[in-house]
Amino acid sequence: MSSTITLVALQAGKRRRLITYLVALGLVLTALNVGGVLLIQHLWQGHDASENLPLSIALFVVLVAVMGSLYYAEAVLAEKLGLDYVKAVRQQLYATLMSAPQQQSPQRVGVAMTRLITDANNIKNWASLGAPVFITHGLSLVGYCILILVQWPHVGWLLLALMAFALMATALLTAPMMRTALTLRRDRGRLSGHIGEMIIANLSVQQAGRVNREAKRLGRHSDLLADSAVNYARLRSLLAVNPMLLQQLALLVLAVSALGDGDHQAMLLLVLGLMFVSLTRIMQAWEHGVTYYAAKQRLEFAMRKVQPIPAEKSTKLTNQPLSIKLRDLALIPDSPLLKLSAAAGDRIILSGLQCSGKSLLTLMLCRQALPASGRIVLGGRRLEWLTAASLHRAVQLVNDDAQLMRGSIESNLLYGNRHIDTAWFERICQVLELEDLNQTVTELGSNLSSGLTQRILIARALLKKPGLLMVDRAGVDRDNPLQQAMLTLQKEGGFTYLLTTRRKLNSKLKAQWDTVWEI
Template sequence: MSGASLTGSPSVARPAAGPLTGPHALSTPRLLLALLRPRRRPLAVALALSAVESVPALLSGLLVAAAVDHGFLAERPGVGLAFLGLLAAVMSLKAVATRVMLPVLAEVVEPLRDDLVRAVVTATVTRAATGAEPPDTAAVNRLTAQVETLRNLVSALLRSSRQLGVSLIAALVGLLALSPPAAAIAVGPMLLALAVFAWLLRTLTNRQRALILADERLTAEVTPILAGIRDVAACGAHDQARATVDAAVSAQVAATMSMAWAGIGRRLIVTLGVHLPLLVLLIAARPLVDGGHLSAGEVIGAVTYLATGLDPALRMLVNSVGGWGVALAVSLRRIAESITVPASSPSTGRTPVRPLGYALHAERLTFGYAPEATPVVRDLDLTIPERAHLAVVGPSGAGKSTLSMLLTGLLTPAGGRILLGGLALEETPEHRLRTAIALVPQEAYVFTGTVRENLAYLTRAHLSGGEAWGTDARLRAAATAVGALPLVERLGGLDALIEEPSSLSAGERQLIALARVHASPARIVVLDEATCHLDPAAEQRAEEAFAERDGTLIVIAHRISSAMRAQRVLLMDGSTTITGTHPELLTRSPLYADLVGHWRGDARLMRTACRPARHANEERTMP
């Protein structure tokens, strides 16, 4: 979204692009290198340990052949057992290296997930904040499923690829050193199997990508339907919603089945590359032994290399590269596409246009939530001078909250325009617009962190006269002004940690949001029922604090007292609007008089019916 600083959402300031984000999508190899480059040291240690783990693959066939030829067949069982004992020692060394390997790999894998989450969040929030794209509802799928998948895939590949490359090479070298004829039997089918596998990878990659896109589409289609299930029921849109979900689910099922069928071909690779040469070797063993080309021990050693070296290595190649590797490549490509951020506009060498002051002016402002729907705001002309104090009132559904979103740039008008300091909102530099205007919604946003971090959230990176906005003195002054200082002290001061924001009451969260905006550099503050959970005395204190603050205050009123404190009042009633002071509107507008009487009547009823058991903050609001 673009426009105002919104305390109800964490996406206020545009995040700086990190090493993984930028205006151009990284290629899959470059993204993988960018993720692994900071972990060169643990990767080097893992490579060294992999070399130790490959020793059994290199020596197993040689030691078994020596045990047979020079030990058991030579009637020297002690020598044969000694060779087998050496093989057992080598296997024990591999086990030790594997045990040491696990924490080393953790140093690579665990930080990788943090980097990916940071990159996805940065890019998603940036695109939404700039308005370059609508909010990405599938980002949650990438943030949870795909990022976790990438973390698991990298972990699995790092655990297996060490043995995949090193052990496969070691087994082939050992087989060649043992017997060139046996190696010749194995190498031909192995190369053919690898060629077939390389051809199959493209199909696997395309189908894996189709599966990921189907998962994203399912998330993007179903999430808004589930969130608006009551609206679906109210509008009788059951069939349309069911058809949308069915189509997304069917596409996901079809992609899953297609991927499963492609995976069957991987099993044939192992048969072609290992089982076929093993069968040929066993059939040709007797003629080769009788002809003096192989000894019995060399036959057994060659079988050992094929069965315990090449077979698991090729299986690992097919399963890890053909399964995990394909999924990793496709997921990395999708993540790389999703972490691109809009390119900065090229500099023209001209001085950036900036508003002249902070007066707001709406010209024939019109907005509707659908092209065919009746506009909520229609042809509204409104001027709000700098440092004005305006209250907006009207019946429910009159468009008051919609107007607040339009004035802060969080909604784009269907017609007309809004000027800030003589400059249209869409032409105002984004960072200036968000710095100048702050909206405090009814549902205040408080995040897990210290009290200081919550209060200083909108003050970071802003300076005024050389003094930082986010100093402790300024934060305490803001909390005192809006009446939040007792809450701050009760929580334990600015350094106190808010571990569970939900443990705070709605009114306490509103006080934190009010103090946050009061401490900010915003020159225009819009309170959209931002004090509805406070009692009248606390509401008055907060509104007066903002009225005394340097800047403009716009209050979406839900009590008569808010309208009475304002310099001017805007009455909204669908297609008609009237502005004036509180006394003027009482005489000019029967609707306003009715609303005031309703407010006052409700307040009297509440005081009469609820005294003394209930608190004043339960006073009913305007309809």
């Protein structure tokens, strides 16, 4: 599964219909372009009688107006195609990266943002500026070549040979351009990752007196990116020079060929001019194709990297309290094996010193981390066989990585909870003392106290009616009123409740819990 993941196809869904429209527009525009050239030739050579001249001019004006409207329609369809494609790519990328287990999830915010914005924009440019141009101007180029072969066969084949030579040169440039484009994206990702890290850790940078040093590191990353950009610009310039060189060679062929009267020469020059306009646009689209390839390779690699190993079987959990069994579980290599169990609906306290593995075990119970060896069984089902959707519904973890979103307390409580039990919602708010649900919450809940933040996060998890709720958040175990409220809700909801603590448990504390795990 992880080795076969690919980016969503451009021609999938309703985009197939848009591409069909673009192909039809390309065929019509090709016919109109060739027809316009033949009409100009007819007028130029004076074949029309004087009484038919106004009609011919009117016909040409109408033809130009129709072509203008069709090019307008092409631009609109191309933009719709690009926007729909980039939306699908961003949705696929976000869903894949955010669904990854914690040990495989993206660790650098700047790199993830580069993938979601910069690389996705390269995908969009191909869909709106690359593929549509290939279709419409490619068909027009074919039409002009056929016209030249029919009207001027003695020079047409020479021009086609020159064009084939130019396309071969373009093909030779493509491979180094793709390698350089990949290098450019790698350097851009490293720069974005460095900037993102230093912005998030700005206080640490200031306190360490490293602002100037980090600015110099930023300059070195920028220099690497600039070198890659210059190398890519060289290759891109060579690609852009192709049509110009071909045009000059074509003029040389015309100069040494016997074409007869000047009218033939003028018409051929007109057709060549239109043909080279299409060829230039195709070369520009080719460049978008190269950047698309590089972005596609980068995004597919990122998605393959976070794909979990597929399970041998697939099963689901029911909305019931979950029992837990740890069978010879090693948190890390060479660590003591854990053989622990708890019945469904138990209140479990997990005690241990700092860095003893409490948080790692909670991550393993929701499959955000993998054990070194052993097995975890939830509700009688092996953890690795559970579907991701079933596991996310049945197991909720509130730890220090859980965050609030900008909005209100109510919008945060309802986040991810489409269908709620109104009575259970009101009871949770009552027991956890969440009164002003319209209170504003700023980004990441920075305007709220830690105690209120913890109650909101726990309430949001409880609204899902999980079979297992785990709380591994600093300070919760020492908040006695909150713990009493949690035990009350656990008794009423019946879910299995696991709390981590670094406190040394005495007999009085142990008596409040059904199961005590010490690691």
